[in-house]
Amino acid sequence: MEALPASISQILNTLLAVLVGVGGVISLYVALDFLIRFLPKNVQQRIRPWIFVGPLLLILAFYLVYPTLNTIFLSFLDKRSESFVGLKNYFFAVTNPAMLTAFRNNLLWLVLLTTFSVGLGLVIAVLANRVRYETVVKSLIFLPLAISFVGASVIWRFVYAYKPADVSQIGLLNSILVNFLGLEPIGWFVEKALNNFALIAVGVWLQTGFCMVVLSAAIKSISGEVIEAARVDGANEWQLFWRIIVPMISSTIAVVATTVVINSLKAFDIVFVLTNGNRGTEVLANRMYKEMFQFRDFGRASAVAVILLVAIIPVMAVNIRRFQEQEAVR
């Protein structure tokens, strides 16, 4: 009961913070807009847009632009950012065994997570489109998206739980292995041949719902006439899928795939909670965290971050081009 006053004061603090934060932000804009009304009309017109975008630009400059440039700079300095070491950190990044494992695993994540999330998402979207209980199916597949990676990790740690062969298995997968297939239980996070796949499966479980929702909307936008015409021409379901549906939603598939690619490059939480990168499951983002907090080597950590950025730049280019195409249409 002692905790009660503390939590009440914290609830009050939350409320106060919300009021101050929101009120403060809005009144900042209104006050600035009011102040410039005392200036001549033409000056006013030139300044006003900057009041609307100014705060945004300041925040972005401080939180994204400056740190990005600074990290690039730090990646050429030593552990404590005191002296210039040239490309030493990058040399370390491409030769160190743990880093090489991380590269291999990120590639594995990228290929498998993208293939399976997009593939399964597409299959489920197409199948669900043909049954009457579509909404229920979609909600249930989509639900993991609302769950945190940490929460999902606990869920799956339990699915993968391992007990010695002579004790009753409480993990779902090992129980199936032992009771139905008569096999030995497997330590899913320990076996080096399996552990990466076990982690990526958690990612697929989380991301498929996202792919499914976006792809399902695209499938529904294909006009019924096109499908009918193909059917009249004698196309079977298989041909319909590969020759009509997939080509017609290919741009949406590309959008979904780029998003999943970015997520797989940045994979962190699942690995951090489930294995912490041990036994050959390291990924770049977790490696960076370790360099930063465990080894306190800011040069190497920065180099890993820059490598992540460089891997993501092609995707960024696609994103910006997509935006410009949209603008051209408008």
Next chain:
Amino acid sequence: MSDRLRNALSCTPVHLAIIGITFIWTLPSVGLLISSLRSKSDVFGTGWWSVFQHPFDFTQYQLDNYIHVLSMEGMGRAFLNSLTITIPSTVIPIAVAAFAAYAFAWMEFPGRQVLFVVVVGLLVVPLQMTLIPLLRVYNRLGLSGTFLGIWLAHTGYGLPFAVYMLRNFIGSLPRDLFESAYLDGASHLTAFIRLALPLSVPAIASLAIFQFLWVWNDLLVALIYLGGTEQVAPLTLKLSAMVQSLGQDWHLLTAAAFISMALPLIVFFSLQRYFVQGILAGSVKG
């Protein structure tokens, strides 16, 4: 008649496949929920699926695990911390983004296009690029380990997506509407507050759900800027620490995990429509 029968039969594989997939997808979450309601000895003795031998024997369910983690393990505190972090981290970026989105859509100023392209480009800068320099500045300013610090950090990370989405929405509102308002002598501020904001409620709602879930479920940002202090740690941080410290105490871990998921699930089920719209509007979160 035989036609309908054949139709129904040809659909059977579809039904089997879709029900099978949905079943597999739901099973892990069901296991978590059931385990969190079982006693410690039950959880360790038998698999959670054994409750289905007599599913309506309610004596096998109890709430002790929840009571234990909420009081003893500090999950209650963490829940409040998560709220304290999440609400301002959702509202501030949306407010800042809305003003900027209006300017990008309806105001003339030099560099408008270029600046907007830069904002869109920042969408995919990985968070990792910003951690070290910001943490250093935060340590110098005394912002690390404070709620204010993490609100602003989430604001910074959430803004590109928020601006991108709101600019697309506000920009697609009918031009006539704004032009007649300006002719009637409305200032930009009035047009923004009276026209753009009310008309953008659907976009703002889906954005708010997005940002809310993103901040609530975030682990990395909290890990970096808040550290592990009980005073400020949100649910995700608490839960991941419990995974390390409680390891095999599945009855407690499952209850704790469910507590951390309860609010997002409520938000998700009650506002699913907006959430889906948001995802469709722009699926590119950095």
